[in-house]
Amino acid sequence: MSCKKPNWILLKEGGERLSRDGIVPFTRRHLIDCVHEEHPERGEGSLNPIIQGMTVNLKGGASGSIGKNIFYSVGRGLFEFFNQEKHISIHKETELVQFSEGTKYTEDYIRDFLMDILYRRIGLEGSWEGSGKAASFNLKDEFKGFRCFAERSLPYTLPAGEIINHASDILISNDENGKYISIEIKHRSSVTDQFKCRSYDMFHLKKSYGSNLLGIMVYVKTTTGIGVEHARSLCYFFDHYFSIPIESKDAPVSWAGLLLVVKDFLKS
Structure with missing residues (x-):
């Protein structure tokens, strides 16, 4: 039957x-x-x-x-x-930050925007220091030992032994336990070379740090730039790839998936 x-x-x-x-x-x-x-x-x-x-x-x-x-x-x-309590709380907190009308979007602006979201969601209140590329803050006590930085360098070693510093757009790090989250941001990229360079760095970062490093690519897409799926195909060394249409007024809600994978890694 x-x-x-x-x-x-x-x-x-x-x-x-x-x-x-x-x-x-x-x-x-x-x-x-x-x-x-x-x-x-x-x-x-x-x-x-x-x-x-x-x-x-x-x-x-x-x-x-x-x-x-x-x-x-x-x-x-x-x-x-x-889970309404878990997931709606993410929406509420991300909605506190909105793209404003007439804003000139740049990668620096998007980095600052995402830093603000991360601070509101997982940052320790009162720990924010600096601004722009010098901004940083501690994470909440449940993630004690981690600090979030804008434009922070992390070294990796090439096969020949040469050490190169890679500056992540956003780096969440805990040097004591050697765990890191490297977040890269691309916006209005009209050539593939920028994604290829980021993937090259992520390949060597993963070789150097293994499962102790989480790599995230965020592509905030406008009407220009290479296609979302084309960009995704170039970012296969990243653990996660998120594409977000900037013209969407509910774009802050679209960061919920990123926040979840960040929190899961911090708890692991």
């Missing part, structure tokens, strides 16, 4: 099973495979848009699933169950 449960229920049950098994975050493939184990007749083409519609911070999807508010996207192709 065929199952009469709607696809969104089967996907929800699959996510619950994955969560019980400790597979969090999970992927679309994980969810679809869970459904196909017992219901191979459910087409992948129909399941994919339903996952989209069940995800709070994604647009579009199948009409029957929109508004279900089941999943939350924590990165490209990565999901977890939506």
Whole structure:
């Protein structure tokens, strides 16, 4: 007898099973495979848009699933169950900072904007020092020992033994335990060389620091510049790639996924 449960229920049950098994975050493939184990007749083409519609911070999807508010996207192709207290708090805090009308967007502006978001979300109140490229602050007590810097250098070693300093746009570091988060920001990049250079540095940083370093690329896209997916293809040495359309007025909310992966690394 065929199952009469709607696809969104089967996907929800699959996510619950994955969560019980400790597979969090999970992927679309994980969810679809869970459904196909017992219901191979459910087409992948129909399941994919339903996952989209069940995800709070994604647009579009199948009409029957929109508004279900089941999943939350924590990165490209990565999901977890939506937790109102956890995820809405991120939205509220990021919404405190908004792009203003008539702002001339530059990478420096976006760096300062992101530094402000990080400070509001994970920074220790009253610890902010400096401004622009000299800005820095301590992280909250739960992340004690970490400090966030704008334009901070981190050395890596080439195969021949030569040491090179790479200046991250934003660096979160804890020198005592040797853990680092390097955040790179690109904006209105019209040539691929800028992404290739960043990827080259990230390759050697990962070789030098391994799993103790988290690499994040943020591409804040305007109507000009290379395509989002083209840029992504060049950033394969980064652990995470986030593309954010600058013209969107809810752009601050779009930083939620980045905040989640940063916090997860800090807690690991």
